[in-house]
Amino acid sequence: AQSVTQPDIHITVSEGASLELRCNYSYGATPYLFWYVQSPGQGLQLLLKYFSGDTLVQGIKGFEAEFKRSQSSFNLRKPSVHWSDAAEYFCAVGALSGTASKLTFGTGTRLQVTL
Amino acid sequence: NAGVTQTPKFQVLKTGQSMTLQCAQDMNHEYMSWYRQDPGMGLRLIHYSVGAGITDQGEVPNGYNVSRSTTEDFPLRLLSAAPSQTSVYFCASRRDPQSTQYFGPGTRLLVL
Numbered sequence: 001a002q003s004v005t006q007p008d009i010h011i012t013v014s015e016g017a018s019l020e021l022r023c024n025y026s027y028g029a030t031p032y033l034f035w036y037v038q039s040p041g042q043g044l045q046l047l048l049k050y051f052s053g054d055t056l057v058q059g060i061k062g063f064e065a066e067f068k069r070s071q072s073s074f075n076l077r078k079p080s081v082h083w084s085d086a087a088e089y090f091c092a093v094g095a096l097s098g099t100a101s102k103l104t105f106g107t108g109t110r111l112q113v114t115l
Numbered sequence: 116n117a118g119v120t121q122t123p124k125f126q127v128l129k130t131g132q133s134m135t136l137q138c139a140q141d142m143n144h145e146y147m148s149w150y151r152q153d154p155g156m157g158l159r160l161i162h163y164s165v166g167a168g169i170t171d172q173g174e175v176p177n178g179y180n181v182s183r184s185t186t187e188d189f190p191l192r193l194l195s196a197a198p199s200q201t202s203v204y205f206c207a208s209r210r211d212p213q214s215t216q217y218f219g220p221g222t223r224l225l226v227l
Contacts (some may be wrong), residue, residue, distance in 0.1 A: 102173060
C-alpha cells in the first residue's frame, strides 16, 4: 500500500529565508508525486508534480522539488519565502494500477511566515 | 469552465439524518474522488471513481455511499450521520492519473 509521511507538522520561517518541507513516500513502483498548497478556508492547488525524467521539478510560485529515489523523498524547496506563502502544504503519492488508481495524501505541514 | 463545484457549502445535521453532498465537474474528467479533511490527519480518501459506473473504496469508506451514473456528477451519501462524520469534505477530479487533480471548494459538515 502506498503512504506518505510529512514529519514536520508546523514550520516557522522568516520572510526572505529559504524553505524546505520534507516528504517521504512508500510505494512499490515508480511513484507519481505531487505537492499541493491550501490557503486558509480554501481548496487545494497543485504546486508541482513528478512522474519521470529530470528529478528536479519546477512549480508555480517559485517552488521546486527534488525526487530522490534512494531516500524515498520528494522535498519541497523555495529559496526565498514570501509572507503570502503562509499556508498548509500537502505531499501526495499517486498509484497507477488499473482501477486501483488513487492519490494518497500526507498529513500536511503548516507554514508560518514571520515578518 | 466552472471546474469542480460542490453543494452545499455548509450543513448541520442531527445524528441519524441522511443527506447527499453534491459534486459536479464540467471538464469531462474520468477520475473523481471524495476526501475528508480533519485536523492533523490530512486528506483521507473516502471513495473514488475511474469512470461512469465504476467506483471503489478508499481509506475511510464506512458510513458513506457513492454512485457515478454520469461523467459529470459524483454524489456522496451519508445514510445515517454520526458525530464522527463532522469534517470538511472535498471533491476532486482529474483527467487521468498523471493529470492535475482539481479540487472543489469544500463542504463543511457538522453533525450534532
